[in-house]
Amino acid sequence: MRPTVRPTGFIPPLCTPLTPDGAVDTRSLHRLVEHVLDGGASALFALGTCGEAVFLTDEQRRTVVRTAVEAAGGRVPVLAGVIDTTTPRVLERAREAAGLGADVLVATAPFYTDTHPAETADHFRRVRAETGLPLLAYDIPSRVHTKLPPAVLLELAEDRTLVGLKDSSGDLDTLRHLLVALRRRGLDRRFSVLTGSELTADAALLIGADGVVAGLGNVDPAAYTRLHTHATAGRWPEAVTEQNRLTTLQTLTRAADPATMSGTAAAVGAYKAALELLGVIDCRATATPLRPLPQESVEEVRRRLEEGGLLPG
Amino acid sequence: MRPTVRPTGFIPPLCTPLTPDGAVDTRSLHRLVEHVLDGGASALFALGTCGEAVFLTDEQRRTVVRTAVEAAGGRVPVLAGVIDTTTPRVLERAREAAGLGADVLVATAPFYTDTHPAETADHFRRVRAETGLPLLAYDIPSRVHTKLPPAVLLELAEDRTLVGLKDSSGDLDTLRHLLVALRRRGLDRRFSVLTGSELTADAALLIGADGVVAGLGNVDPAAYTRLHTHATAGRWPEAVTEQNRLTTLQTLTRAADPATMSGTAAAVGAYKAALELLGVIDCRATATPLRPLPQESVEEVRRRLEEGGLLPG
């Protein structure tokens, strides 16, 4: 096994730029990596939910990991999502990502199927054993429809199956119990808690989270880096001010009429429209079958970028 | 496009027999196909939920479809599940299944992601266009976490995207509205409604369903065939009596303690244990990370088979 990478800091869940006909746009992805590294990202997270991982074929996923690893060029570690329904399929994704040079793997509990805590624990243990790479558990009940039980996470922290947690559950009360329990067992130094809540990163850092994975950080990575730096330095009012500003900026994800497309289409579409407007990626296309963002919504995204000081008004 | 196959009758969602080390046991699968055809199955459904499709790698899925098509030998059509998260991935599964000789494809709405009705409709249209094979929509909210909107189903029945619906929603009220609407539009003759509710097949057939896809039918296919025959002949009391008997038999899915494994592990494990006890398959192993059925539960399954007259007491 490689020496463990324990992720902390601001880690953008990279959007996956696509060409108008749905291919991975590797040139744009290279530019996106430079954009977030310029903004202070401490690592890259490829193939997360925001990266439309579940809309990409296995071949496309390999292209994304290969490109992210190339683009990172060893400057920062690359975390790779290995999102698939169950263990046998996740093991394939894990081998592929490891073979392409990913530094850390990120896996959810099984989905589509129901799962028992003992089965979920076994799942993570097998993924960890398959490649020897550090493994983050990805808790995202809105997609997976189960919540990772804190007792399972503690067990898998204790036995070193997991190097950390990406918590996209929005359930800060349960996270609090976990953070306190990790500390009581002396595990908080080797187990990394990353919040996936882009609007309450300040709060999560206050209570003990180690890092932030925020989709909006594709658009404004420097702000999340500032937020994290303020928090680390104990400058909480400044962290809050930065987060409040980002909360306003994040309303760009509502630029589209929710009666006309899914929330994913609206949010990822808006991030990509922003990146196109900022000149980072060539095309704002999202994957099939997501509805495209209409032109008036793109204009709305532009106004939010102007308001947020990211584009000249 | 091939001439449309409109599925009706009893169609077992085939279990996928595995070897103790998790490989697809094609010999056992051949025997299972003979078992259900002896029992009167009018078609085969490979790679459904009961077939542990989401636990199989793409290579294993191909093996299952290839084997089912070989075993069917043209005697009955083969329906193949193409269960994956979103359109680009389902299109791959669809091409593979079509290339291996499947007669009908069965697809769910996108999952893991949220989806808008217009996106869901687009999804089915693309899958249908990809191969030209007849396409069944698979409505299974307990897994996919959205329900297929009746308005979308009607639209896709009208424009011939879909040849039918496998309804595993358990929502008979909504199905009633759909069935009445199909009839009012004259679509009921070309759109096939299959119920996936193994305990209320009689009720679904009464209100207008055309066929039954019941996991328990792996174990006792002849009973579901009798039930369907009674229903078709209007012998409703006899259909009910058969369904009541099957309801008692189905309690074998509760042979395991629900505190120790997932519902899928208990149910699929029990079907496979029954098939092993009946001498149809060699091994009751289920896929990773499902917990195995303990020996005392296997004995409980044996008792239910004896009670049900499927094994000598």
Place this chain on the structure above:
Amino acid sequence: MRPTVRPTGFIPPLCTPLTPDGAVDTRSLHRLVEHVLDGGASALFALGTCGEAVFLTDEQRRTVVRTAVEAAGGRVPVLAGVIDTTTPRVLERAREAAGLGADVLVATAPFYTDTHPAETADHFRRVRAETGLPLLAYDIPSRVHTKLPPAVLLELAEDRTLVGLKDSSGDLDTLRHLLVALRRRGLDRRFSVLTGSELTADAALLIGADGVVAGLGNVDPAAYTRLHTHATAGRWPEAVTEQNRLTTLQTLTRAADPATMSGTAAAVGAYKAALELLGVIDCRATATPLRPLPQESVEEVRRRLEEGGLLPG
């Protein structure tokens, strides 16, 4: 304790007519009772969900029970809902209804609070003990947000706490298990299962339900009586035809734009508009804060009544 009344047949969950300023309109309620008795109702169910029970003060609820008992005049039994959050409050409602002459009480599990099966069982036992009246359990997870566990229902059928179940869960698979279990224990003759699914009464009766409680039966009681009579006589195709016709009629509950009011406002508002159009009640007002049905929706309800042959076209 009085001799047990075991409810069967068609039992309308009476709408509660209101005056324009929100008082209970007892004259209209008297006429509604005549309307459903003319239509063949075998009993009356006052203060159910369709009767806006949770929108009425305790004083108004007493008025409703008193009026229903008077209007029934001993011709049919009166079932009274005692819907409130928990045991101490339901006991008050139960004493009041019993004192006013109700023949049977209908209670849900505790709501607003979470509840354990043992607590739910204790709840029903205390309600039963309080008045000695026959007690029906009302299973309506869409409102109460828990489902009555079949094991609890069986236990309470066995020990005579419950005389039956009103099943508004829409979960026919679970109901099937219950019906088969009741029969195996010889309890089906003294425990009455009433379906609350107004679109699948035929299916529920086929599999063993004893009666039908259908909100739409306020509007067209004769049709539900015919449906029940056909079912009892084993004329299943005729029962299905009647139910299909009622399924079309039931689309009047969608006369209002779902973007503008709650489903309850639309459905109860439509039933009341239909009753006003049929001359049964004086005013279609619903309780606060339900939005009123707009005039164009009332016209739509009129068209559905004409189509359904209940009003001259």
Place this chain on the structure above:
Amino acid sequence: MRPTVRPTGFIPPLCTPLTPDGAVDTRSLHRLVEHVLDGGASALFALGTCGEAVFLTDEQRRTVVRTAVEAAGGRVPVLAGVIDTTTPRVLERAREAAGLGADVLVATAPFYTDTHPAETADHFRRVRAETGLPLLAYDIPSRVHTKLPPAVLLELAEDRTLVGLKDSSGDLDTLRHLLVALRRRGLDRRFSVLTGSELTADAALLIGADGVVAGLGNVDPAAYTRLHTHATAGRWPEAVTEQNRLTTLQTLTRAADPATMSGTAAAVGAYKAALELLGVIDCRATATPLRPLPQESVEEVRRRLEEGGLLPG
């Protein structure tokens, strides 16, 4: 209308002490009020979820409000929950609480019924108009099964229907959007946001909440007061340390085996057992049908109090 009371600070949601036979124990309630005022409470909240409001008859609720008002004796304002299913019933509760001297009312959205945002807004407007008392909206989706839409809250803050929000949703992301929007509209000074999350009060205060309503504050009011004071003074590390300590203490709510009683029975039972052990109330009885805390769980509660320094070890 009275001059508006805008609640801030630490406000305990008072437990309702009961006698062994289920009557309100007013003497113990008086002592509980002294306990929390000694601990620095800035107001009292009677008849909340933790106060078992939905388990109390209207007469018992009046006793609770009357006692709380007497015990407060004008030293701090008394907030009174008016929890009932819909507007007509909540109006009755509101008149009663106002008549007994409550200073602020706290109401949820309608429950048991479904509700449209326009209906929910109308509901709050009518409650506000009925008594003229300041009104807090109580957002508790785990009980009410809808979430108060931020747009409705903003509208009702703008038109002065609401003086604030008690947020027990656990959804800090949505709260963040609301807090930022209130500030942008200049409403944050007159609209008070109270968090009901007893484990993340520090986080909620950091992002802009004005006060804390924490059930655990019945047991250790001084700690929540310290937490709030630290937060107000910008001593965030100290606030976090206090909250971490309270997080450990809060595990007393898990002293009972979750397989044997509801979460409410376990949590409220544990708070009451703690108060009995601390000598504040006479009896730890909870309302019907909640299961009582067994003796071994009471001993576990005692150990947690000792660990927490609230009882000598």
